[in-house]
Amino acid sequence: xxxxxxxxxxxxxxxxxxxxxxxxxxxxxxxxxxxxxxxxxxxxxxxxxxxxxxxxxxxx
Amino acid sequence: xxxxxxxxxxxxxxxxxxxxxxxxxxxxxxxxxxxxxxxxxxxxxxxxxxxxxxxxxxxxxxxxxxxxxxxxxxxxxxxxxxxxxxxxxxxxxxxxxxxxxxxxxxxxxxxxxxxxxxxxxxxxxxxxxxxxxxxxxxxxxxxxxxxxxxxxxxxxxxxxxxxxxxxxxxxxxxxxxxxxxxxxxxxxxxxxxxxxxxxxxxxxxxxxxxxxxxxxxxxxxxxxxxxxxxxxxxxxxxxxxxxxxxxxxxxxxxxxxxxxxxxxxxxxxxxxxxxxxxxxxxxxxxxxxxxxxxxxxxxxxxxxxxxxxxx
Numbered sequence: 018x019x020x021x022x023x024x025x026x027x028x029x030x031x032x033x034x035x036x037x038x039x040x041x042x043x044x045x046x047x048x049x050x051x052x053x054x055x056x057x058x059x060x061x062x063x064x065x066x067x068x069x070x071x072x073x074x075x076x077x
Numbered sequence: 078x079x080x081x082x083x084x085x086x087x088x089x090x091x092x093x094x095x096x097x098x099x100x101x102x103x104x105x106x107x108x109x110x111x112x113x114x115x116x117x118x119x120x121x122x123x124x125x126x127x128x129x130x131x132x133x134x135x136x137x138x139x140x141x142x143x144x145x146x147x148x149x150x151x152x153x154x155x156x157x158x159x160x161x162x163x164x165x166x167x168x169x170x171x172x173x174x175x176x177x178x179x180x181x182x183x184x185x186x187x188x189x190x191x192x193x194x195x196x197x198x199x200x201x202x203x204x205x206x207x208x209x210x211x212x213x214x215x216x217x218x219x220x221x222x223x224x225x226x227x228x229x230x231x232x233x234x235x236x237x238x239x240x241x242x243x244x245x246x247x248x249x250x251x252x253x254x255x256x257x258x259x260x261x262x263x264x265x266x267x268x269x270x271x272x273x274x275x276x277x278x279x280x281x282x283x284x285x286x287x288x289x290x291x292x293x294x295x296x297x298x299x300x301x302x303x304x305x306x307x308x309x310x311x312x313x314x315x316x317x318x319x320x321x322x323x324x325x326x327x328x329x330x331x332x333x334x335x336x337x338x339x340x341x342x343x344x345x346x347x348x349x350x351x352x353x354x355x356x357x358x359x360x361x362x363x364x365x366x367x368x369x370x371x372x373x374x375x376x377x378x379x380x381x382x383x384x385x386x387x388x
Binding site: 038041044045048056059060062063066067 | 093094095096099127129130133136188192195196
């Protein structure tokens with residue numbers, strides 16, 4: 018019975034550790050995706066700003 | 078979980094690093110000083126900058142400064158593991174491997190320099206690249222472990238952001254921006270030596286030749302005093318060059334006098350306990366000194382611009 022309990026506790030601890038690892042990895046992936054999206058957005062905004070008001074001063 | 082060994086012999090847990098660990102690699106506290114001094118350089122520079130481009134420039138300078146911090150932590154992981162102040166950093170604590178920190182630092186360096194160059198001009202981009210190189214290679218790899226003058230010369234790395242901010246607006250390096258550089262450069266030795274005076278046990282254990290360990294406390298206190306006097310006088314250079322007006326002049330006089338007073342108290346501290354207390358006070362004061370001094374400069378610049386706006 019005790020051995021069974023110990024095995025169960027070990028399994029629970031392993032499952033919790035795996036879950037924590039998964040959560041950490043997920044947060045890291047989201048942060049990386051956010052950083053890349055922000056970088057792309059920065060380039061887009063920078064391009065628009067660099068073009069200036071002339072962007073709107075053109076024939077349609 | 079897999080244990081991996083990296084090139085510097087630091088064990089690390091693969092896949093365990095949190096987002097906060099990567100942020101810690103960027104040394105956020107140092108980054109805040111870099112952002113502030115760069116912002117001052119940018120705001121007091123003659124001419125203007127598009128606010129969006131200015132914001133991008135500040136972010137680039139902050140990330141570039143953070144990247145050099147990551148490179149510093151990559152190289153210093155072995156001594157960080159010895160000092161109590163740095164033991165819990167991501168690499169010595171085993172949360173991030175040295176290789177990951179190196180890649181992180183190099184990638185951020187490249188992106189920040191390229192983006193700053195494209196957003197503003199290549200003088201600013203080049204200065205940021207040189208700053209990262211200076212901090213990571215000249216200071217961290219070369220000077221830090223070889224000479225007690227490490228932070229005197231290495232202090233230049235912390236002083237460059239004002240020039241980068243200035244260059245982002247003007248595209249040049251001028252006497253005025255060199256004067257701002259000089260203030261931060263001269264501020265660094267008294268600031269760090271005051272810290273080293275009451276944390277010298279840590280530095281000695283790690284084998285870093287800080288001034289108190291090599292030249293002794295008496296010599297360090299004398300040098301702090303000399304640098305503080307030179308700093309207090311040099312703080313008036315922006316007034317002479319016209320970057321600062323009477324408000325900045327008054328702030329420089331009052332804060333400079335306070336700095337010199339605390340340096341004298343440290344110099345004359347009779348006992349070891351008094352010395353440590355005085356060193357701690359000087360260190361805390363030095364932090365607010367730079368902030369208040371540059372705030373004075375910003376105020377003058379703001380008033381001057383407002384005057385130009387109304388006339």
